[in-house]
Amino acid sequence: SQQGEEDPQALSIQEGENATMNCSYKTSINNLQWYRQNSGRGLVHLILIRSNEREKHSGRLRVTLDTSKKSSSLLITASRAADTASYFCATDAGSSNTGKLIFGQGTTLQVKP
Amino acid sequence: AAGVIQSPRHLIKEKRETATLKCYPIPRHDTVYWYQQGPGQDPQFLISFYEKMQSDKGSIPDRFSAQQFSDYHSELNMSSLELGDSALYFCASSLGRRAGLGLNEQFFGPGTRLTVL
Numbered sequence: 663s664q665q666g667e668e669d670p671q672a673l674s675i676q677e678g679e680n681a682t683m684n685c686s687y688k689t690s691i692n693n694l695q696w697y698r699q700n701s702g703r704g705l706v707h708l709i710l711i712r713s714n715e716r717e718k719h720s721g722r723l724r725v726t727l728d729t730s731k732k733s734s735s736l737l738i739t740a741s742r743a744a745d746t747a748s749y750f751c752a753t754d755a756g757s758s759n760t761g762k763l764i765f766g767q768g769t770t771l772q773v774k775p
Numbered sequence: 776a777a778g779v780i781q782s783p784r785h786l787i788k789e790k791r792e793t794a795t796l797k798c799y800p801i802p803r804h805d806t807v808y809w810y811q812q813g814p815g816q817d818p819q820f821l822i823s824f825y826e827k828m829q830s831d832k833g834s835i836p837d838r839f840s841a842q843q844f845s846d847y848h849s850e851l852n853m854s855s856l857e858l859g860d861s862a863l864y865f866c867a868s869s870l871g872r873r874a875g876l877g878l879n880e881q882f883f884g885p886g887t888r889l890t891v892l
């Protein structure tokens with residue numbers, strides 16, 4: 663069963679606009695990580711936010727985490743055509759702390775030049 | 776900086792054949808994870824190793840086995856291949872001791888694209 667669901671499934675914006683993607687999950691977590699994947703290629707680690715953190719920034723990325731609502735959001739500001747990719751959230755929810763990740767279904771972002 | 780290396784990058788096999796995928800983690804990383812990503816799907820956890828011991832197991836078919844060697848590289852062995860095994864197989868590595876702190880950033884390799892005909 664899926665741990666995470668992402669919303670929207672697809673997003674199309676113009677270059678320079680902001681893009682917001684949301685992720686919901688079902689169980690308690692140790693951390694939540696966001697990844698980017700260009701079509702059929704590897705997963706690039708973007709950011710990790712721990713369960714006791716509420717917000718984290720990295721360059722043009724801003725991630726929030728609301729553990730009471732079991733949700734997270736990824737905001738990409740001033741988007742560029744090169745941001746076109748699929749974005750996945752992944753939760754580390756293992757009580758045994760083995761670190762395995764459970765991925766959401768991903769949001770496909772298209773940034774038009 | 777060195778990244779996770781996977782080989783081969785592409786593999787084509789016939790049904791019922793076997794395949795071996797290799798993963799070389801980032802230097803000093805002691806934990807390896809294997810994930811399978813079908814077409815248009817999200818990655819699914821298969822199995823993981825910490826310090827050469829299996830640490831967790833997901834939806835991995837009995838036809839698949841894996842191990843981590845003394846140099847921390849890992850191999851995923853797949854036998855009696857089926858059409859449904861066609862997928863991208865990713866390996867990721869991390870520092871296991873950080874998992875207990877909730878800080879286990881996992882870094883993924885480029886993946887092996889397996890096509891079963």
